[in-house]
Amino acid sequence: MASRVRSTVQLVWTFLFALPFLGVGVGMAYTGLRLVLGGQGTGVMALVFGLVFGGAGLRTLVQTFSEFRSAEALAAKGTPPILGAGPEPPAHVDYRLAGHDRTAREAYAAELGHPAGALAVLPTRRGQTLAWALGVTESLRSDVVFSAVWTGFTLPMFVLVAASRQSVAGTVFVGLFVLVGLFIGFRAFRRWLARQRLPRVEIDAEPAFLGSPVRVQIVQEGPAKVTRIRARAFCKEHVTFMEGTDKRTESADVLELPLFDEVGVVIGRGERWTQSLDLQLPGGPPSFAAEHNRVEWGIRVDADLDGWPDYDETFVFRAVPRPGGS
Amino acid sequence: MQVELERCQLRPGEVVRGRVQLDAEGARTELSVLWETQGKGTTDLGVIHHRELGAGEHPFEVALPRLPLTYVGTLIKVRWLVRLRRIATIGDDQVVDAEFEVAW
Numbered sequence: 268m269a270s271r272v273r274s275t276v277q278l279v280w281t282f283l284f285a286l287p288f289l290g291v292g293v294g295m296a297y298t299g300l301r302l303v304l305g306g307q308g309t310g311v312m313a314l315v316f317g318l319v320f321g322g323a324g325l326r327t328l329v330q331t332f333s334e335f336r337s338a339e340a341l342a343a344k345g346t347p348p349i350l351g352a353g354p355e356p357p358a359h360v361d362y363r364l365a366g367h368d369r370t371a372r373e374a375y376a377a378e379l380g381h382p383a384g385a386l387a388v389l390p391t392r393r394g395q396t397l398a399w400a401l402g403v404t405e406s407l408r409s410d411v412v413f414s415a416v417w418t419g420f421t422l423p424m425f426v427l428v429a430a431s432r433q434s435v436a437g438t439v440f441v442g443l444f445v446l447v448g449l450f451i452g453f454r455a456f457r458r459w460l461a462r463q464r465l466p467r468v469e470i471d472a473e474p475a476f477l478g479s480p481v482r483v484q485i486v487q488e489g490p491a492k493v494t495r496i497r498a499r500a501f502c503k504e505h506v507t508f509m510e511g512t513d514k515r516t517e518s519a520d521v522l523e524l525p526l527f528d529e530v531g532v533v534i535g536r537g538e539r540w541t542q543s544l545d546l547q548l549p550g551g552p553p554s555f556a557a558e559h560n561r562v563e564w565g566i567r568v569d570a571d572l573d574g575w576p577d578y579d580e581t582f583v584f585r586a587v588p589r590p591g592g593s
Numbered sequence: 594m595q596v597e598l599e600r601c602q603l604r605p606g607e608v609v610r611g612r613v614q615l616d617a618e619g620a621r622t623e624l625s626v627l628w629e630t631q632g633k634g635t636t637d638l639g640v641i642h643h644r645e646l647g648a649g650e651h652p653f654e655v656a657l658p659r660l661p662l663t664y665v666g667t668l669i670k671v672r673w674l675v676r677l678r679r680i681a682t683i684g685d686d687q688v689v690d691a692e693f694e695v696a697w
Contacts, residue, residue, distance in 0.1 A: 337623055337678050337680065337686065338638055339623060339625035339627060339638065339640050339643055339676060339678065340623060340643060342627070342638040342639065342640040342643075343625065343640035343642075343643035378659070379658070379659050379660045380660070385628070385639055385658075385660050385661040386660055504666050504667060504668045504669050505668075506632065506633050506634025506635075506668045506669060507634055507635060508633060508634050508635050509635065517633055517634075517668060518668075519666070519667040519668045521666060521667070551662070552662070552664050552666065553660060553661070553662060555660070555664065555669075555671065557630060557637035557639070558635075558637050559630070559634045559635035559636070559637050560630040560632070560634040560635075560637050560668075560669045560671075562664070562666065562669065587660065588605070588659070588660075588662070588697055
C-alpha cells in the first residue's frame with residue numbers, strides 16, 4: 268500500500284496568470300465597445316483584442332477550476348457502469364450472433380474494450396480469402412496538410428522576395444523554407460505511391476487469441492518485380508510524452524516473429540504471389556490502447572520493388588486472451 | 594484512512610472486494626477502482642468505479658473488466674489499484690493506493 272500527495276502550486280500559479288488576462292481583456296473590450304457605440308471606428312480593434320485577451324483568461328480560469336476535481340473523478344466522468352461479465356463465449360466464437368451482423372468473436376472484442384477503453388477499435392474489413400483484411404493505420408493526412416499549409420505560406424513570400432531582387436541571401440533563405448514544405452509533400456506522395464502496390468494482408472481471426480495459432484495470408488498482386496520482400500509479426504510498446512512543449516514518441520520491441528524473407532520474386536500482370544502460414548501467438552501480452560500508451564500487435568511487411576517506391580508498412584491486429592483465459 | 598483488500602490476486606472478470614476505513618469527518622474523500630499506466634509515457638487512467646464516501650467503514654465490491662491485465666513491460670507498466678483520495682481544500686490531497694494484480 269502506498270501513500271502520496273498531489274501538488275497544487277501549479278494550480279495557484281495558473282490562476283494568478285489568468286486573472287490579469289481576464290481583467291485587461293474585459294477592460295479593453297468595455298472601452299472598445301463604448302467607443303464603437305459612440306461612433307468611433309477605432310474602438311473595433313480594442314473590442315476584438317479585449318475579447319481575445321478576456322477569452323484566453325476566462326478559458327484558463329475555467330480550466331484551472333476544473334483541475335480542482337481529482338484525476339479519477341475526471342476520468343470516471345462518462346464511464347458507463349460494468350454490465351457484468353456475462354456468459355463466456357464458447358471456444359468456437361466465430362458463429363454469427365442471431366439477429367446481428369457480427370460474430371461472437373467481435374462481440375467479445377467489444378466487451379473487452381468496455382468500460383475504460385483499453386482495447387483499440389479497428390475498422391471491420393472482411394477479407395477475400397480469410398475472414399479479416401488488415402489495413403495500415405498510419406495516416407499520411409498530417410504530412411499532406413502540413414506540407415500544403417507550409418508551402419502555402421512560404422511560397423508567396425519566396426515569390427515576393429525573389430521578385431523584389433533586393434537580396435540574394437534573403438531569397439535563398441526563404442527558398443530553404445519552401446524546400447522543407449515541398450520535401451515533406453514529396454515524401455508523403457512517394458509513400459502514397461508505394462501504398463498503391465501494398466500486398467493484401469489477411470488473418471482468419473480478429474481479434475486473435477493469445478496462445479493460439481492464427482492463419483496469415485499475404486498476397487502481392489502483379490505486375491511487380493520484387494527484389495526482396497519480408498514479413499514479420501511483432502508486438503511493440505508505444506508511448507507518447509511531453510518534453511518541454513514538444514510531444515515525443517518512443518517505442519520498444521516486445522517481440523518479433525519472422526514470417527518469411529524472399530528475394531527475386533517476379534509477378535506477371537494479372538498474377539498473384541501468395542504466402543500462407545500459421546502464426547503461433549505466445550501467451551501475452553494482450554493488446555492495450557490508451558491515449559498515451561499502447562501495446563500493439565501487427566504484421567510488418569517491407570519490400571524493395573524494381574521501378575517503384577519501396578514500401579515498409581505495418582498492419583495492426585488485436586491479440587487478446589482466449590475466453591476463459593490464456 | 595486505509596484500504597483493505599480481500600484478495601490481491603484476481604482473474605479478469607472477477608470481483609474485487611474490500612473495505613475502507615475513514616476516520617476524519619468533513620474532508621471529501623473519493624474511492625476509485627482503476628488501472629493506471631506508469632513508465633516513460635504520460636500516465637493514462639481508466640476508472641471503472643468512482644464514488645464519494647463519508648466517515649466510517651465502507652465495504653465495497655466491484656466487478657472487473659476482462660482487460661487490461663496487469664503488465665510490466667519495458668516502457669509501460671499497467672497497475673490495478675483501489676485508490677482513496679482525501680481532497681484538500683488548501684494544500685495537497687492525501688492519496689492511499691492498494692494495488693492488486695489482474696492476471697490469468
